[in-house]
Amino acid sequence: MQLDQAVHAPRSQKSRAVTYRRPRKADGARIWALIKSIEALDDNSMYCNLLQCSHFAGTCALAEADGKPIGWVSGYLPPEKPDTLFVWQVAVHPDARGRGVAKQLVRELLKRKACAPVHYIHSTITRDNAASWALFRAIADDLGAPIADDAHFEREAHFGGRHDTEHLVEIGPFDRVARRPFPPSQHLRPFMSAAIETFTRRESEVRSYCRSFPIVFERAQGAELIAADGRRYIDFLAGCSTLNYGHNDPDMKLALVDYILRDGVTHGLDMYTEAKGAFIGAFEKIILEPRGMDYRLQFTGPTGANAVEAALKLARKVTGRRQVVAFTNGFHGVTLGALACTGNGYHRGGAGLPLEGVTRMPYDGYLADGTTGLEMLGQMLDDSSSGLEAPAAFIVETVQGEGGLNAASTEWMQALEQLAHKHGSLLIVDDIQAGCGRTGTFFSFEEMGISPDIVTLAKSLSGMGLPFAMVLLKPEHDIWQPAEHNGTFRGNNHAFVTARVALEKFWKNGAFAGKIAAKGEHLGERLAEIAKKHGYATKGRGMFRGIDVGEGKTASAICAACFERGLVIETSGAQDQIVKVLAPLTIKQEQLDAGLDILAKAFAETHRAAAAA
Template identity: 50%
Template sequence: MRIFEQVESQVRGYVRSFPAIFDRAEGALLFDEHGNRYIDFFAGAGTLNYGHNHPLITEAMIEYLKGNSIIHGLDMATSAKRDFLQTFVNTILEPRNMEYKVQFTGPTGTNAVETAIKLARMVKQRSNILTFTNGYHGLTMGSLSVTGNSFYRDESYGVRANTDFMPFDGYLGEGVNTIDYIRKVLSDASSGIDLPAAVIVETIQGEGGINVASAEWLQELEKLCRDFDILLIIDDIQMGNGRTGSFFSFEESGIRPDMITLSKSLGGGLPMSILLMRPELDQWQPGEHTGTFRGNNLAFVAATQALKMWEDDSLTKQVLQYGEVVKAAMEDIVAEHPDLNLSIRGRGMAWGLDFGAPDLASKISAIAFEKGLIIETAGADSSILKFLAPLVIDPDLLNEGLEIIKESVREFTKQNNTVYIQEAS
């Protein structure tokens, strides 16, 4: 690991949590240079919903490369882009009666967020954006301005220009409808909150701690946006692409966002992000918003293969079935350790085990890594153990990984029976 310590920036993060030099990967498994095997409950922070090196995706990319096909094409027309767009329309949009224009924004999710914010301000001719407590939308300047966690920003370099933070669903406790609060401040000319161009929200806050917005809350948020002529942007970068069961995380609520940001698993493991917008919002002049790597043709090839997995509802059913397995395992852990005051939350294949105290989840993650499981943490104080396994994980591997989590919590409580139980209480 010496070369990484000597040459790579101090900003490196995951290499500190998972100190191994990884060499190979397949499905939900990673292998280091020494052949040690790790079950992956991390999935590239939600980038590998279809697993590592899915054979259909890999084969398609190899054939594309062997044909000397276009890799970099800016926004020129290519066969790979045409095939992706047609597959996306046929497989995702038309079956859901959705009509959106597609904008290719650059290689990462924050590019899509920046584009959505810029477009909303341009269309509405208003600069304010509403965002939410514990929200995470990326770390470029515009995205940073709507990201809540103070660890990622500072007023000296990440000024929250023309943004206001509102309480997410459940932030003020059970029984408090935070939409009522938002409606009040928008209705009051003395609230100090300017009428926003848009609201940006995650239906499940991944980095924020697996905070789940109810369908009813999302429906009320949509109505609020319609009542005040505000655009509704759903950030589906981490929770889209089937993570909750349906392709889009908001489908069960029945809402119709004005814009949707997609990235991470969309490219089948390769960098790719898009912005979906209602056709009437597509008011750009040609070349007005651009980017060198908005035409990743190899990612188009991978994405086209990944989208074919949504031609029927078999993957949705599998995600929901696996989700129940994960939920049951998490409930077992909560019941087994009442002194830790644990709680769980999540949906589909996105779950969080809340230890209620700083750094405890990181200690469990470290123990799990020693036992051959990779799982990250989330939340403002890293108190959440965050489950994001590939959607296509083998059921035996899923159960093996869940058992490692159980064993890791048991080992932790034995090692720290007095001190950390008191902290968690």
């Protein structure tokens, strides 16, 4: 189309220098004319462009040659996603194309103070808009960030058939350390070069995960960890299933920041607070009622071990009995009561005194002859001369996360519940690592047809990695006296805020569970391919899976090779023989596959090295 030479730069001026700046109100009419002249673009009202130049000038940019507009980008920060720059429209004069004007306009926006919190770019593009796809792929490449898209505004559903489907494009997360809003602490500056001398000098020898990943992490977003030196890592550890919804979910982050800025209660012991009431209401309506569950909620303190200690104490109080039955390879924490229920000899060795009050029995699949062990347990409980007294409770994980991803069958769990009921014992399900969606449903036992007397939750319960633990107990077992089991940090109001958002965002219907199921199936298939190639077996279920390589040296070598390639992943099992995948449940498909590709290469490299040795 022939352009108005009085408004736009003529062809003869293609080589002139281009300047970039914030728009002013006086630019509105000229920008409207630029957009109007480009046939492929949807034009807006001049009033809209005037508002962009005044109210949204901080997230809009104008390119000029000789004072004439040749390019324009409009954007804004969605209120519910303050870490995202939504690019509304990009317009470049035909004579200025091929000069990188559009990409530079976006770069200019990312330098702005208004965009300091931005770590994502969103836009919507029709599938046939090749120029826009090329632009955003180039931007993603420049930022070193992943790019993904999904149908967003449908042709029929949203445009009444009058406009092609618009695909939501997402670039990110990305990071530009030079634009950080606050300077790093002087005590952190040495770590920016990944120096760890301060940690090794002052932090206790008990530290563990940092030994496998000797680098200083500075930021995290979604399924990615970003080191102080800028290196990026896909996170298949996710805080040992504490970050099922990924790092720094934008909706939880926004809710928490808003709560803090309005001086919401931080610490309230167990007093009534708005944040706690909102969480209880959401948990009741979204989790308990749809599942036909009737549990009281006890807020025990910040860690999963706190919840386990409370559960054991309550079971003994309810039944008047002392003994508890736990299972081989179970892991329930390292405080003394929880540690007594934990099978791992290394952890038990640190107790310093006898760990009493617990009888160990074989978990499902533990016995080589294929028997469940429950028949023997039942026979012993029926025999008054067996020396095994009826327990206060049976405590069990449906999937043993730290114990090697052993997964109990539905039949075994049902038989265990029947055995507990027969002998007047309580059934405690430790859902601290397997719960909050890790196996596909909110509770790991939902599809097993059982109704535990007590359930312990922690890890991903807060949604955002904040300390938060809880015990669910049936009303008839709620025989606590006031303050009989208390704790200073049993009311983390910040965690109540983010936990409520997590429930409302992910669990109001079955959509999220469906996505977990699909990802879990895909994960299982990919891991099975890797395992088969090297003669190994897979374990676990849902998004709680791994590969059993038989011994810890090989598993550790594989994890180390993954880390070198940009993947954080750990081992589990009695001999650390399981390479365990605990990716966030919200991880994007392409990121999941990228991590699994790294894992496959690490397996191959480790086996080549072993063969050559």
